[in-house]
Amino acid sequence: RPFFADRLFANRLMAHAEAMKSGAQQNKIYIFDGPPGCGKSTFLNNLLKKFEEYANTEDGTRFETVWRLESDLLDPADTDEAFPVIEKFINMMTSALQNGSPSYQKSGENTFSQRHGGNFSISKPPRLARGYIEIPCPSHDNPILMIPKHYRRTFIDELFPDGEFKSRLFNEKEYEWVFQDEPCTICSSLYQSFLYGLKNPLEVFKMIYARPYRINRRLGEGVSVFNPGDKPLRQNIISNPILQKQINRIFRGSNQIQYIYSRFAKTNNGIYALMDIKSNNTERAIELHNIISEGVHKVEDIEENVNSLFMAVTNPEDKKNIQSFQSFTDRIEYINILYVLDLNTEVAIYRNIFGNHIDDSFLPRVLHNFARIIISSRMKTRSEAMLEWIKTPEKYSRYCDKNLQLLKMEIYSGHIPSWISEEDLKRFTAKRRRRIIAEAETEGKQGFSGRESLKIFNEFYNTYAGEDKLINMSMLCNFFTKVRMDLSKSVPEGFLDSLLHMYNYNVLQQVKASLYYYNEEQISRDIQNYIFALNFEIGSVETCTFTGEKIEITETFLESIENRLLNGEVEMDKRLAFRRDIQKNYTAGTLTQEIMLEKKPITRTKLYQALHDRYVYSLKEKVLEPFLNNENFRRAIKDFDKKNFKSYDKRIRTDVTFLINNLIRMCNYTPLGAKETCIYVIDNNLAQKY
Structure with missing residues (x-):
């Protein structure tokens, strides 16, 4: 069975591996610790399997x-x-x-x-x-x-x-x-x-x-694994009477060489592992105390070197079996294996267990939102590191929950959402990032276990999956609030509502981006003319050195472009402040540094790119306005790819086809998924809400 390591556990494991490689960790037993159902045994079995496979290859041969x-x-x-x-x-x-x-x-x-x-x-x-x-x-x-x-x-x-x-x-x-x-x-x-x-x-x-040195777990050579139910061995000392007889004959029966050894010798320079420290494995773990400490084991009169890698897995409730031995606990190095906190890893587990075809039954993002609900139960509701970074979480209420769990999940997955403000992006330093990720060590110990999440997903999938309709957010919310109300007790208060807000915002942006068609040449001319015009007085007529166009510099001209750059009507003092800021950036950096010194064209400068992004964003925000109250547009979406679609106006057919094809091409929607998402956006009036 595969073990899916999220980024957090993978980083912890590699840090330990590097420490062991450099010799920083010696005379230790490495215990993989975690709550039930987190995959500890699966991980260790896979680790031992890969060790055995590699050790028996040409590259890994010892x-x-x-x-x-x-x-x-x-x-x-x-x-x-x-x-x-x-x-x-x-x-x-x-x-x-x-x-x-x-x-x-x-x-x-x-x-x-x-x-x-x-x-x-x-x-x-x-x-x-x-x-x-x-x-x-x-x-x-x-x-x-x-x-x-x-x-x-x-x-x-x-x-x-x-x-x-x-x-x-x-x-x-x-x-x-x-x-x-x-x-x-x-x-x-x-x-x-x-x-x-x-x-x-x-x-x-x-x-x-x-x-x-041939590693063979089944024979106990190089790898030996003990389960709690394995009975203690009757004979701990191994000998070879035939070989001993031959040795004695060589050395004239002097007993100089005693060919005896213990079970630990069979795994010397290999791995000795305990699956759960309870029952018979408790005694085995305690027996390792002096062996780990001194690196030797007494076999009758002979001292035997023991240089094995000792590993074990344990549940939190079983730690008490060894914690009473203080000198032994000092030799233990715990490596946490917690419930998955990485969004993409959780989804990968569902795909592995139930098959990749499950994606075909969901609208995009809905499967990942199911995983977000599961992961939310495993996280703490208060994060000091997140609150130290985001002082006022309420400003992101459209896209995130009040506890910032949705944002924290994205960080755990190595992604920063686009809705984070520039100010907060600047405050997201490497030190803050490390502090946030460090909190993962204290999370993932509660909530839905790995086994529970699979049972919940199986019930959810069997309830809503069908051939004629894709699983959407309404179904997901309905399952946790009405079908399985008991599950919602493990989900933080308000999380489902915030998840729905985030989903609505994201699909709205996808639809806007897919419907948006722009004339790049016109946008480029507007921005270049605007930057040039700010260097002259109102009422003057000048020829733009960037575009070659003659410009009459008036308030109307500047405001027509600023309405897109500033996303609507704004007060005059804000317009003037914006103009001064742009003109200052142009003269102090863009013109003197990038254009004159670095020989860049205006379209490759930082100022141009920033204004271009503002302009395009504003156009996308307003792209749905002409269609919101157009019932024909909604019906045309439903009839897309049907005979009735030809009966609609050519302009509507062109817009709908452009929208659906872009959702399929850019966002990986199926034709059915693209249609249902567009109708969802229109019926829920998302353009007005966000």
Whole structure:
């Protein structure tokens, strides 16, 4: 099952990943904490699955140590009390040095080899055959750890040429283990025992090979997951009697090497995970206390290195099972997985569960508005960060709720609405944005859970979805206020009304933009002539240097353009202030800086663009006025794509066709959706209300 991470959780997770990569978080257990139904288990299962898949690819392959010994050492016919097998082995290796190197050793010298005798090279191991026995490292240690710590830096310095990788290897935290980690006790004992007899580390290295570390969750190799109902294992210590017998024969039954290890060794350099810390998993979590703290685990007389990534998921009510152990809680790093607060992620979940075809049953924006209602139940009604930014929320009452939740949802989704004033946009600094987003850590712990939201959506969809009519805002409001009145108790007071206001405003803007047809050349000439005219006295006649047109500069001329720039009739003192501001900007910046210094044409200057946006906005605001009381226009919309449509006046047919086609092209409406939206705007008189 997919897990849909909203932007907020994704940012938190990546921050933790970067911290782990740099080595900032050590000796920790990472617990994914969140309310029931938020997808914790799904997330962890998917994380483990992707880890297993990547670790078994060529790019993600890691290597583990395997000791390969010649099986001739174990020939029972050659055993002799006076001539122990280990002595026989040493003599055989000495003879090989005198008579020639083994066939699988490559020739060649390097400084490290010269200092320590013999030749050392990296070569492909021979195929496994009857002539060898293998002793795999139970802790999956990397072969590089078999080199004594005090030699590793010199060895690697000579092995790799100077460059970026070598610099990272020697200096970055994520590679610190190469120089600091110790091999497991079993490998250390094997190395020391063979070194004692051979007196030459390079001859010991010839017995060390690398093989891919294969991750297999089902076998508990590299990934091990425990559910609360999993019974404690009867045998915590793992051994291999056959291999132990062979080791004992090599070392003459001295018990120098005890090939025993715990279950933790199987996930060393892997992931050890607990699904919910309750029942049997409580004991498992507590058992991890000393292991996480010290990084070692006692297996009979042997100390075993444990270098796993420990993870768990828990519900808030289960935290009490481990909170009584203060020293353990200090080792816990909580990562919050909360209910989804990102609007687009919530909608993506519905599409994934119910299919992408659900979009075909909704008017645009209505499906997202359903998600907004669900998310509102998960948010706090008061936000100090939002109120510090927006001092008077009432000024946005047409588009937003009094608690500013609708605006906050947009910010959580990475979007700033167009209806935010220029003043508030300037006040929306990076610091304020971070403070608002930080509040997400305290939200998403209440309200409709992920499972509940799917049940609610399923009921809503089955109630209203049909072939002949699309789900609209009236149906959505009706469902929460009349069909399922119990659900509205979880929705903040007044939120549905504010959501309807925002929807009405947005669809009105879409219809206006789709009906709006303008002559760009005429608009451009008006703005250029206006900027030019402000530099001369009223009553003068001048030729505009931008357009080449002769202009009689009168109050009527200026007011005709200002009525669009200022969106209607305004008082004379405001007009004069506006003119002074434009003329000042032109002479102080546009003319001297952009036109004369930067050689920009007037149409590419900031002043021109600002006036152009004002002009177009004003035209769009008034575009519906001729059609509001025209019943033929409304009927023509209903009859669009029908035979009766041809009976209407050509001008009306042209306007309706232009409107419907633009809604389809620019706003992704279906033909049916475009028709229903236009009728909704006209019937609800939205142009007069907004």
